[in-house]
Amino acid sequence: MTSFLDFNKDPANDIDNKPQQYHNFGGKGVRVQVYWAADIWRDASLWNNSWALLKGADEILRKYTLALDMLPLQTEPAALAPTKDKATREFDKSVGKQVARQKKAKGEVAKKQTEAAAKAIEEQGRAARGLLDFSGSVYVPMQGEAPIDGLTVLRKSLGTIPDETRLVVVFAHIDGGPNGYTVLRQEWLPWVIVDPQPIQDNPKTLLLHEMGHACRLSHQQDSAGSATARNIMYSLDFKGLTHLWGWQVDTIYDSYWCNGRKPSNWWDRISNAKLPPDHPFLWDEPP
Numbered sequence: 001m002t003s004f005l006d007f008n009k010d011p012a013n014d015i016d017n018k019p020q021q022y023h024n025f026g027g028k029g030v031r032v033q034v035y036w037a038a039d040i041w042r043d044a045s046l047w048n049n050s051w052a053l054l055k056g057a058d059e060i061l062r063k064y065t066l067a068l069d070m071l072p073l074q075t076e077p078a079a080l081a082p083t084k085d086k087a088t089r090e091f092d093k094s095v096g097k098q099v100a101r102q103k104k105a106k107g108e109v110a111k112k113q114t115e116a117a118a119k120a121i122e123e124q125g126r127a128a129r130g131l132l133d134f135s136g137s138v139y140v141p142m143q144g145e146a147p148i149d150g151l152t153v154l155r156k157s158l159g160t161i162p163d164e165t166r167l168v169v170v171f172a173h174i175d176g177g178p179n180g181y182t183v184l185r186q187e188w189l190p191w192v193i194v195d196p197q198p199i200q201d202n203p204k205t206l207l208l209h210e211m212g213h214a215c216r217l218s219h220q221q222d223s224a225g226s227a228t229a230r231n232i233m234y235s236l237d238f239k240g241l242t243h244l245w246g247w248q249v250d251t252i253y254d255s256y257w258c259n260g261r262k263p264s265n266w267w268d269r270i271s272n273a274k275l276p277p278d279h280p281f282l283w284d285e286p287p
């Protein structure tokens with residue numbers, strides 16, 4: 001844990017003009033495991049938007065001496081394309097070999113086994129690259145919690161999460177209003193869904209805003225209008241939100257996804273309701 005939390009909320013304060021309110025974390029990575037729903041990774045424009053969001057989150061984290069540490073791929077779109085093609089070709093080749101072998105094999109059992117093996121190879125390959133079979137959208141209302149059924153279908157399509165200390169980020173279409181949603185339910189550690197649809201005023205902060213919630217940051221500057229709001233944890237998403245206060249950066253650093261312990265009580269809305277509306281955090285954690 002960091003040594004101090006000065007909950008200053010002066011919109012004018014930023015790392016440029018008040019460096020004494022910020023720690024230097026030396027580029028420490030915030031770990032994410034990224035997945036793309038089929039409707040996103042099959043669409044070049046949405047795919048590129050998702051990368052703009054990842055890049056935007058990384059840029060802002062770097063401004064505050066952190067960085068985005070992402071799996072499965074850390075390559076930007078242009079450089080990624082040949083890698084993706086090559087990987088696809090390799091998997092196709094591997095599946096092709098299995099199918100050829102199957103043609104030689106005799107009997108229904110051998111055929112079924114080979115088909116299953118070919119399918120498994122193809123699915124593992126995609127899953128390892130974060131490319132989901134999930135197609136369609138998740139319903140999230142403008143206010144309140146998303147129904148569990150849709151969340152469960154999407155989440156199941158991820159399979160087993162390789163490392164729980166990586167924040168799960170899923171790019172998928174969201175129905176109902178918001179472009180981003182942080183799932184805070186007892187069934188899972190906090191995870192994030194972001195819709196990389198092209199209508200975005202501020203692609204730099206949408207993902208980072210949701211990551212902030214997953215690190216237990218609550219909304220800020222709620223009484224500010226769009227002319228004076230500067231903080232990335234402002235409830236709406238638009239150009240001009242570029243600031244994180246020092247204590248917010250500390251909170252991201254202290255999260256399970258960077259340098260902290262496993263969160264507790266993140267789903268407990270009844271006791272969280274005791275927190276005042278302008279409280280810095282979404283849930284209380286024992287010190």
Ligand SMILES: [Zn+2]
Pocket residue numbers: 209213219234235
């Ligand atoms: Zn929010």
